[in-house]
Amino acid sequence: MIRTRVVGDLSTLPDHAFGLRSILFWGVIGFMLVEGTVFVLAGGVYLYLRGLSPTWPPEPVLPPSLIYSAIFTLALFATELPNRWLNRRARALDLRATRAGLVLMTVLGLALLLLRAFEFPHLNVRWDQNAYGSVVWMLMILHTTHLITDWADTAVFTVWTFTHDVGPDQFSDASDNCAYWTFVVWTWLPIYALVYWAPRLT
Amino acid sequence: MSAVPMPPADAEARAAAKLAETWGDRPGVWGWLTTVDHKRIARRYLVTTFVFFGLAGILALLMRLQLARPEGRLLSPDRYNELFTVHGSTMMFIFAVPVMEAVALYLVPLMVGARNIAFPRLNAYSYYMYLGGALTLWVAFFLNIGPDIGWFGYTPLSGPEYSPGKRADIWAQMITFTEVAALAVSVSIVTTILRMRAPGMTLARMPLFVWAMLVTAFMTIFALPSVMLVTSMLISDRLMGTHFFNYAEGGDVVLFQHLFWFFGHPEVYIIFIPALGFVSAITETFARRPVVGHTFMVLALVAIGFLAFGLWVHHMFATGLPKLGNSFYTSASMAIALPSGVQIFCWIATIWAGRPIFKTPMLWVIGFIVTFVIGGLTGVMVASAPLDLQLHDTYFVVAHFHYVLIGGAVFPLFGAFQYWFPKFTGRVLSETLGRWQFWLIFLGFQLTFFPMHLLGLNGMPRRVYTYPAGLGWEPYNLAATIGAFTIAAGAVIFVVNVVLALRRPADAPANPWDAPGLEWAVASPPPAYNFVDTPAVSSRTPLWEDRTSLPVMGGLATDYREIVVTSPVEAEPGNRQDSPDPTIWPFLAALATTVLFIGSIFSEWALVWGAIPLAIALTGWFWPKRTGPGGAPE
Numbered sequence: 001m002i003r004t005r006v007v008g009d010l011s012t013l014p015d016h017a018f019g020l021r022s023i024l025f026w027g028v029i030g031f032m033l034v035e036g037t038v039f040v041l042a043g044g045v046y047l048y049l050r051g052l053s054p055t056w057p058p059e060p061v062l063p064p065s066l067i068y069s070a071i072f073t074l075a076l077f078a079t080e081l082p083n084r085w086l087n088r089r090a091r092a093l094d095l096r097a098t099r100a101g102l103v104l105m106t107v108l109g110l111a112l113l114l115l116r117a118f119e120f121p122h123l124n125v126r127w128d129q130n131a132y133g134s135v136v137w138m139l140m141i142l143h144t145t146h147l148i149t150d151w152a153d154t155a156v157f158t159v160w161t162f163t164h165d166v167g168p169d170q171f172s173d174a175s176d177n178c179a180y181w182t183f184v185v186w187t188w189l190p191i192y193a194l195v196y197w198a199p200r201l202t
Numbered sequence: 203m204s205a206v207p208m209p210p211a212d213a214e215a216r217a218a219a220k221l222a223e224t225w226g227d228r229p230g231v232w233g234w235l236t237t238v239d240h241k242r243i244a245r246r247y248l249v250t251t252f253v254f255f256g257l258a259g260i261l262a263l264l265m266r267l268q269l270a271r272p273e274g275r276l277l278s279p280d281r282y283n284e285l286f287t288v289h290g291s292t293m294m295f296i297f298a299v300p301v302m303e304a305v306a307l308y309l310v311p312l313m314v315g316a317r318n319i320a321f322p323r324l325n326a327y328s329y330y331m332y333l334g335g336a337l338t339l340w341v342a343f344f345l346n347i348g349p350d351i352g353w354f355g356y357t358p359l360s361g362p363e364y365s366p367g368k369r370a371d372i373w374a375q376m377i378t379f380t381e382v383a384a385l386a387v388s389v390s391i392v393t394t395i396l397r398m399r400a401p402g403m404t405l406a407r408m409p410l411f412v413w414a415m416l417v418t419a420f421m422t423i424f425a426l427p428s429v430m431l432v433t434s435m436l437i438s439d440r441l442m443g444t445h446f447f448n449y450a451e452g453g454d455v456v457l458f459q460h461l462f463w464f465f466g467h468p469e470v471y472i473i474f475i476p477a478l479g480f481v482s483a484i485t486e487t488f489a490r491r492p493v494v495g496h497t498f499m500v501l502a503l504v505a506i507g508f509l510a511f512g513l514w515v516h517h518m519f520a521t522g523l524p525k526l527g528n529s530f531y532t533s534a535s536m537a538i539a540l541p542s543g544v545q546i547f548c549w550i551a552t553i554w555a556g557r558p559i560f561k562t563p564m565l566w567v568i569g570f571i572v573t574f575v576i577g578g579l580t581g582v583m584v585a586s587a588p589l590d591l592q593l594h595d596t597y598f599v600v601a602h603f604h605y606v607l608i609g610g611a612v613f614p615l616f617g618a619f620q621y622w623f624p625k626f627t628g629r630v631l632s633e634t635l636g637r638w639q640f641w642l643i644f645l646g647f648q649l650t651f652f653p654m655h656l657l658g659l660n661g662m663p664r665r666v667y668t669y670p671a672g673l674g675w676e677p678y679n680l681a682a683t684i685g686a687f688t689i690a691a692g693a694v695i696f697v698v699n700v701v702l703a704l705r706r707p708a709d710a711p712a713n714p715w716d717a718p719g720l721e722w723a724v725a726s727p728p729p730a731y732n733f734v735d736t737p738a739v740s741s742r743t744p745l746w747e748d749r750t751s752l753p754v755m756g757g758l759a760t761d762y763r764e765i766v767v768t769s770p771v772e773a774e775p776g777n778r779q780d781s782p783d784p785t786i787w788p789f790l791a792a793l794a795t796t797v798l799f800i801g802s803i804f805s806e807w808a809l810v811w812g813a814i815p816l817a818i819a820l821t822g823w824f825w826p827k828r829t830g831p832g833g834a835p836e
Contacts, residue, residue, distance in 0.1 A: 001712040002723050002745065004214070004754040007738050008401070010766050010775055011757030017777040023320050023397045023767055030389030030423065037427040041464075045431075045446070045457065053452050128443035131452035137444075138435070156821050169780065170826050 016168035018091050018175050028176050032183045035146070039187050042142055046135045046194050056199055057125065057132045063199035064136070065122040072115040073192055076185055079108045083185075087178035090171045098166070098174055102158040105181070109151035116144055123195075139191050146184045153177065218734050220760040225317070225731035227784055236784040238322035239730055240311050243329050245626060247304030250329075251297050254336055258292035259693060261285045263686055266650075270683035272671040282667035283350035288343050290353030291373060294469065295380045296336045298611060299422075302476035303387045305618060306415045308626065310391055312721035312728060313409050315400025315737040317758075317765050318781050320393035321386075323788045323823060328386035330792030335379025338800065342372040349373035352665065354466060355436070357447035357458040362440045371440060371803040374433035378799055381426045388419035388426075395419075398765060399773040400720065401755055402739040409719055409742070410486075410493060413500050414479030417507040418472050424511070425468035432461035442806050456521050463514035471510040473607060475503060477614035478545055481567050484614075484621050485549050487717040488564040489556030492743055495548040502541035502548075509538040519587045520594045528587040535585030542578060546571060561715075562636035566617025569644045573609025577602060580655065595665075598658025604651045616643070616696070621715070623700075624726045628708030635699035639692045646688025653678035653685075718743030723752050736766055739773070787823035794819045 086101030127137035445451035713722035735754035801808025
């Protein structure tokens, strides 16, 4: 084996990092890319099927009702305010505020899931009614899955922060969680446009 | 960086002993199940992929026996359908993609000078998911419910109307398993490459194999979601009554093909680009000089990665798409020959300008260049829509893609195996047996697949279980069968070579080929922690710069698992970070995912109740850990 010759010292480097400097965040980005690709392709499927149909939605199906989705969308984007505040507090290693922010985000996530539950009966189509129904439900379920997984993740992590001593790595985890929530919020915008407004543009 | 004296040998030995304790696994089955060592996982992947390669090869031999003579009676039509489906699905999803990842999982952290892969637990999870997918397919096959719809499972054949039972669902769900595994690996590889390279290993100095894996991993991230989506839509049509591919209710069967080939064509390059990396590494070492045109090679890899996403429709010329679209995809398909050609010329120039030593790995490189050029040329032929319409679904296409995939990927893989086997196991494979293996497989391959071009031109369709006498196909088919058994003889010699080597003591030196990459700076096989100290890189060929000593940077912890994180482009050290300890949770999470996936073949409610154990396993997995200073309270 080749001999080594020491030319530098890494021990003075910081032992934790936030955002892009932390490799865990790169994993989060990787999964955002994977899931984002799924969203884009699912949106492509929607537009492809729409292009094949003489009317959209196919008659006699009515477009999805707007009211519940509007409430959900406004509420979803409103959560970005506490989410960004939480991110800043986590990066400042502020334990009290981070815990409070995590509790708030858990509660808000649950409320959003309840609002989402009201949307499904007002899509005005079943998944097994026609291809339009299938693709609308697919888009909705894809996004709802993200709401559920992020909520469960946030809830478990919140419990952990109350039962353990929190170190810098966990503040970094909290910050990464905020970034993922931002992804869940913004990916809703194109899906919302497709599901609720594309049927009204024909 | 100022040079300081070499560390005393005993201090280095003490650090190594401490690191061995910190990075080591527990003994026995528990250690086997909980390991997160990238090398152990990769070896496991390698062994499993080669086992399934052998099994799928046996299916190929059975098919060749059936077709050796007209009016063959060995296999029934239904069994033949199953055989070519399981053969193709295994080779593509269970052998070719995972085996390339396996090599990368072993080598990339070593090549970039890292102590482990970026996400070791995700890596462990990926292996169990992959194994779950492989077993799903093969257990079903042995239970006589194996898929029979071809490796690309087109609708409407695979839909609820024409494929009752669970055969098509098993195929679709096997894909979900293996693609989850491949995506997990790809995210790990991208992060390892971009954030864990040794200080000084700028992107410009990165080995070509690592570049190849970076491009491949990105391609995987963007291509594989498409096949997961389309197979999920298929299962949903079959199980839940959705209508994605049901024309009567506004669906479309060609949509399946678009989504499948949006994945399927990049998939070919996901298999082939790592092989380009193997060829570059082998050529560099055995031509005794750096690869000519390193920058052009990198640009060619990136260009292939982009162009591969613009070709998928050339698989669909026969579906009646608009002519303008066909012309575009013809041009794009021909364009990808250009960066491929750049690579070929760079390798030839490297051999030409070097002092080549024709060891067995180098023979595989030569075999690759010859065979891949033939496959590439027939690719340019079938890229032309009018000719493709004539040759579509004939044996010409079978010949073409075996030339590209075996010649383009499996030949370099065998070369890579011979080349890196000392690093994997601490033993050098026999050159004599290696040469026998090469010549039997190389010549057997040409005898098997060259006549298939002629069969295709003579009109023999693919996927027929037999054919009548008197069509002039007999001699070509018989030659192909003899060739297939010649390949099998070569494969047996390969296994013998490996077994004999493993029975010898592990006495391979760290760098038996005098190769330039960092993976050769550590013992063969490497210790659990890979490097005592982090290498400091100042060249593309670090071990050729100074053959007496390796510059390193000290300071990483020895009493807990710690890695250094560097910047993506310049590889400047940024911070230290903990690396996960061994754990059972990835195994349990994979088990829970398996229950969910298998259950969802039979009931959509499996997605609900199956999510509960999965959520528990994931909670255990991601429960924040508290080992290093980053995990402790401040």
